[in-house]
Amino acid sequence: MELWPPRQQGMKAMIEARLLVERGTLRDQSEDWGAFHFLALPSPGDRVAVDRDEGVHYLTVICVHHAPVAVARGAQPSAQVVAKWTGAE
Structure with missing residues (x-):
């Protein structure tokens, strides 16, 4: 998980996460978006x-x-958002 953009005055930090989408049944392979x-x-x-x-x-x-990491390691934590596709325009 990464904060983007680096904190600047007046800007909100954002979190980067991988989006995995379920389009069929839960047994089907997730789509990595x-x-x-x-x-x-x-x-x-x-x-x-x-x-x-x-x-x-x-x-x-x-x-x-x-996926958190220890602060002492200096690595970046990560996250995956798993979501069910429900429709589109």
Whole structure:
């Protein structure tokens, strides 16, 4: 998880997380839609609107996988948002 952009006066930091989308049954392979910036990590049940493939896709968050790291390591934590595709415009 990375804060973007680096904190500047008057700007809000964003969290980068990988978006994994379930489009079929939960047994099907998740689609990796890549990394997106969030103002805050969503919670299960949240609805997310994603601009993709020349349209807006609506998703419902199933869960968020957090991968924290120890501060002493200096590495970046990461997160994956798993969401169910519910429709598109």
